[in-house]
Amino acid sequence: MHRRPTPFPIPTKGNDVIVQKLTLPTEAIISVTNRCDARCSMCNIWQLEPQEYLSAEDYHRNLPKTLRNVNLTGGEALLRPDIVEVTQAIYEASGQPRIILATNGFRTAKTVQTVKRILQLVPTLGIAVSLDGSEEQHDRMRGVPRAYARATETIRALQSLGLRDIRIGFTATKENVEHLVSTYEYAKSLNVEFTATVAQNSEIYYSTVENAAIDPEAIEREFGRLIEERLHSRSPKDWIRSYFDSGVIHFAKTGARMTGCDAAAGFFYLAPSGDIYPCLTVPSSLGNIRTQSFTDLWTSYRAALIRQEASRCQKCWMMCTSRTEIKRNPLRAARWLLREQGKFIFKGRTHSLTPSSSKQPPTL
Numbered sequence: 001m002h003r004r005p006t007p008f009p010i011p012t013k014g015n016d017v018i019v020q021k022l023t024l025p026t027e028a029i030i031s032v033t034n035r036c037d038a039r040c041s042m043c044n045i046w047q048l049e050p051q052e053y054l055s056a057e058d059y060h061r062n063l064p065k066t067l068r069n070v071n072l073t074g075g076e077a078l079l080r081p082d083i084v085e086v087t088q089a090i091y092e093a094s095g096q097p098r099i100i101l102a103t104n105g106f107r108t109a110k111t112v113q114t115v116k117r118i119l120q121l122v123p124t125l126g127i128a129v130s131l132d133g134s135e136e137q138h139d140r141m142r143g144v145p146r147a148y149a150r151a152t153e154t155i156r157a158l159q160s161l162g163l164r165d166i167r168i169g170f171t172a173t174k175e176n177v178e179h180l181v182s183t184y185e186y187a188k189s190l191n192v193e194f195t196a197t198v199a200q201n202s203e204i205y206y207s208t209v210e211n212a213a214i215d216p217e218a219i220e221r222e223f224g225r226l227i228e229e230r231l232h233s234r235s236p237k238d239w240i241r242s243y244f245d246s247g248v249i250h251f252a253k254t255g256a257r258m259t260g261c262d263a264a265a266g267f268f269y270l271a272p273s274g275d276i277y278p279c280l281t282v283p284s285s286l287g288n289i290r291t292q293s294f295t296d297l298w299t300s301y302r303a304a305l306i307r308q309e310a311s312r313c314q315k316c317w318m319m320c321t322s323r324t325e326i327k328r329n330p331l332r333a334a335r336w337l338l339r340e341q342g343k344f345i346f347k348g349r350t351h352s353l354t355p356s357s358s359k360q361p362p363t364l
């Protein structure tokens, strides 16, 4: 359930205060290293100089206890020698959230060994392995020989470990958008989840502004096909993700988000250095958690201004920046789903809204 925002007086630089409805965040994207062994065409993180990163102890001391979902990423997070301790610290400090650790899946044996150790400490762990199309396409985009073979081997090895929360993460660019549906089908054949996002430009995260926009018609066609496939499935998660996918089309066609953005309110991005940003894209830092407490940063005048700015921002539509808003408006998503399902029924299609398995409430 979403917490009710509390009116919160925030001091300005003079004697005035501004009052802003404030909640502590429930979601975070936490990057723990810039190191990466991939050479991806849509991301230059791997070119960044190494820096001093937050330690497990820093995470333990400085995270808010209100998080429910954490995207743990890098660079390649599994390259950190202390990734087990870091993941445990994040889990314990932030209220035992669900943690999805993103990996390129290049190092199968090491990944399995590390995931095994993390799972003993962090039972909510899930793994997202990047896969961007056919073998040839994926290897070209990731810039490393046998990238596809290694990633798919890692997925199967994680399955053998008994890990159930595994997903394939697809990053759409101009080059691979036509591989979207076949990669979804591949995920289905492996019985793993599938999420898709569009490659973004960001100086503070991907370290590139050179990703070309995908033709909106191609987005509409390919994400439209994906939505259709998802709505045909018997998975409630797929239905909810199809709503997110419809936001990708909406954004490509109109340049506007389907919902508002609550960056620096519902979620934040924490860089490996300790700088907190509203999201992966906006380069305005709230400050650094090495030198100030999270609460001081979150309730500062600077954070209030950044939050205000973000609430009007229309620069992106990504799952990690839309989830809190989608959860805040579940009826809107439900209406959309009913309408889309109705279209299928009208066309004579026979898929059912009855889930094949509904023991758990669906999460995005």
Ligand code: SF4
Pocket (backbone or CB within 6 Å): 036, 037, 038, 039, 040, 042, 043, 044, 045, 046, 074, 075, 076, 104
């Ligand atoms: S997209 Fe991911 S795997 Fe590729 S270089 Fe960037 S951080 Fe590494």
Ligand code: SF4
Pocket (backbone or CB within 6 Å): 257, 261, 262, 263, 278, 279, 280, 281, 282, 310, 311, 313, 314, 315, 316, 317, 321
């Ligand atoms: S819409 Fe703007 S503030 Fe919100 S996540 Fe995207 S870039 Fe960040």
